[in-house]
Amino acid sequence: MASSGAKKYDVSKKEEAFLYEMEIREQKMLLIKEHEIRREKYLTYLAEKKEEQKLRWWQKAFLGTIIFAFCFCLVMLAFSFDPTASNWVHRLMGTILSLKL
Known part of the structure; x- marks a missing residue:
């Protein structure tokens, strides 16, 4: 038991x-x-x-465009002070500004 x-x-x-x-x-x-x-x-x-x-592709493109435009303007400004280059810089800028986009 x-x-x-x-x-x-x-x-x-x-x-x-x-x-x-x-x-x-x-x-x-x-x-x-x-x-x-x-x-x-x-x-x-x-x-x-x-x-x-x-960053998305369009943000990169936008920033790239801004940087390119800034660098282009700086180069044109620097060349505009050179007496030999000022003629073609002014002609180029006139051509760019006269474009109708």
Whole structure:
């Protein structure tokens, strides 16, 4: 009789250990799911931040045009002070300004 009581005790301990193990597994699965959700949110945040930092092609073209125009004006201004170059600079500037775009 004592052995049947011991067997019942062993079975109940095994069931208790099994239930505890199942509970631990569920907690681990919840942690993994939460981690995956946070990871996805962070990856989307990084993608958005990278997109914001990256200049679009039209922004690059616009900045390039402004820089080119500024450099062109500086070169023309520098050449306009040279007596030998001032004639062709003034003719070139007159041609550019008379263009009807």
